Amino acid sequence: xSDQNVSLIPSLKGKKGLIVGIANEQSIAWGCAKxxxxxxxxxxxxxxxxxxxxFVRPLAExxxxxxxxxxxxxxPGEMExxxxxxxxxxxxxxxxxxxxxxxxxxxxxxxxxxxxxDGFLLAMDVSCHSVIRMAKMAEPLMKDGGAIQTxxxxxxEKVVDNYNMMGPVKAALESVVRxxxxxxxxxxxxxxxxxxxxxxxxxxxxxxxxxxxxxKVIARTPTHNLTTIEEVGAMSAFLMTDLARSVNGELIYIDxxxxxxx
Numbered sequence: 376x377s378d379q380n381v382s383l384i385p386s387l388k389g390k391k392g393l394i395v396g397i398a399n400e401q402s403i404a405w406g407c408a409k410x411x412x413x414x415x416x417x418x419x420x421x422x423x424x425x426x427x428x429x430f431v432r433p434l435a436e437x438x439x440x441x442x443x444x445x446x447x448x449x450x451p452g453e454m455e456x457x458x459x460x461x462x463x464x465x466x467x468x469x470x471x472x473x474x475x476x477x478x479x480x481x482x483x484x485x486x487x488x489x490x491x492x493d494g495f496l497l498a499m500d501v502s503c504h505s506v507i508r509m510a511k512m513a514e515p516l517m518k519d520g521g522a523i524q525t526x527x528x529x530x531x532e533k534v535v536d537n538y539n540m541m542g543p544v545k546a547a548l549e550s551v552v553r554x555x556x557x558x559x560x561x562x563x564x565x566x567x568x569x570x571x572x573x574x575x576x577x578x579x580x581x582x583x584x585x586x587x588x589x590x591k592v593i594a595r596t597p598t599h600n601l602t603t604i605e606e607v608g609a610m611s612a613f614l615m616t617d618l619a620r621s622v623n624g625e626l627i628y629i630d631x632x633x634x635x636x637x
Contacts, residue, residue, distance in 0.1 A: 383618065385613050385618055386415055387411055387414040387415050387416035387470075387615060387616055388414070388415030390415070390416045390469040390615070391416070391417050391418075391419070391461070391465045391467060391470075392411050392417070392418050392470040392471065392472070392615065393418075393420075393421075393442075393457070393458075393470075393472070393513075394407065394408050394411070394419065394420050394472045394474070395421045395446060395471070395473055395475055395509065396421075396472065396473065396474025396475045396526070397421075397422065397431050397434060398423070398430065398431065399430045400430075400434060401574070401604065402604070403526055403571060403574060403607050404472060404474035404526075405434055405604060406603070406604025406605050406606075406608035406611075407472055407604075407611040407612065408420065408434070408438055408608070409438065409605070409608055410605070410608030410609050411438075411470075411608075411611075411612050411615065412438040412439070413612070414612050414616065416469075416470075416615075417439075417441055417465075418435075418440045418441065418442075419441060419442035419443075419457070419461055419465075420438075420440040420443050421443075421445065421446035421457055422435075422443070422446070423445070423447055424445060424447055425445070428445065431443075441464060442457075442460055442461060442464060444457045444460055448475065448500070448501055448508070449497075449500065454512070455512065458509075458513070458516070465516075466516075467516050467518055467519070468517055468521060469517065469519075469522070469615075470521055470522040470524075471509060471513050471521070471523045472524050472525075472611065473505065473506040473509055473524065473525040474525070474526045475501060475502065476498075476502040476526075476541065476544070476545075477497070477498060477501040477502060478494065478498035478502070478540050478544065479491075479497060479498070481494065482494030482495065482498065482539075483498075483541065484539065485539065485540075487539055487542070490539075490540045494540070495540060495544075498540060498541065498544045499544055502541070502548060503545075503547045503548045503551060504551075506523075506525050506548065506551060506552075506555075507555070509523075510523055510559065510564075513564075514559060514562065517562065517563075517564050520562065520563030520564055520565075520620075521563070521565070522565045522567070522614065522615045522619075523555070523559075523564065523566045524566075524567050524568070524569055524611060524614060524615070525548060525552060525567075525568055526568070526569055526570070526571070527545045527548055527568045527569070527570045528541070528545055528570055528571070529628075529630070529633070529634050530542040530545060531545035531548070531549055531570075532546065535588070536588070537585075537588065548568070549568050549626055552566050552567065552568045552624065552626075553624045556623045556624030557624065560623055560624075563620075565619070565620065565622065565623040565624075566624065567614055567624065567626075567627060568625070568627065569607065569611055569614070569627050569629060570626055570629065570634070571602050571607045571629045572592055572596065572601060572602040572630030572631060572633050573585070573589060573592055573602075574601065574602060574604060592630075592633055595633060595636050596630065596631040596632060596633040597631060597632040597633075597636070598631035598632065599631075602629055602631060606629060607629050610627065610629050
């Protein structure tokens with residue numbers, strides 16, 4: 376094989392990556408973590424709290440994570456401690472996956488017009504503003520450039536039944552990504568959004584009538600298949616590699632074509 380062909384093989388060998396958002400083995404972030412590891416990356420993994428640790432730590436150990444830390448973005452200092460540990464152990468960071476979202480159940484299951492101020496602000500803080508805070512902490516560690524990704528859903532731009540308040544919140548997240556991409560681009564730090572089709576994750580289980588949504592998606596998706604976390608991971612991993620160094624500020628659907636259907 377020629378050198379030219381070798382250079383077209385996606386690789387994360389020698390790269391250091393931080394993954395925020397693994398909850399269990401059905402998580403989108405777990406599918407991404409496995410793909411990053413398969414391409415040779417060394418990884419740091421966070422878990423939300425002590426209750427979540429018993430699910431996340433065994434997964435982090437499966438991928439030989441060098442750093443395993445607690446990080447609740449609503450608790451001052453916890454995310455800062457993670458980045459401090461990354462700097463202490465690695466001295467740099469090459470990529471970051473932000474795959475967290477939250478909304479209080481009462482607000483999520485109600486109409487947007489009925490959402491509480493506190494609930495909306497909490498959803499925006501955890502699901503949207505947290506990626507800004509993480510990007511700010513990642514920036515000085517990405518001395519040679521880097522990649523940041525977050526996760527959205529089609530409900531950000533189209534009204535999806537029962538997605539409710541998370542629609543506007545994810546729309547804000549996608550806009551934030553474009554601004555971060557413009558601001559950090561001169562430092563060769565790329566920021567993108569991946570938007571998978573609905574998956575049977577713990578987070579998705581909080582959406583009302585989720586089983587009905589799944590049936591509708593399978594019926595209307597051109598491939599008639601649900602997206603898997605492994606398929607999401609494969610695309611996410613490619614976007615983290617240097618082969619995707621010109622992909623910046625993009626919203627990339629991984630949903631079998633469902634997003635294009637009328």
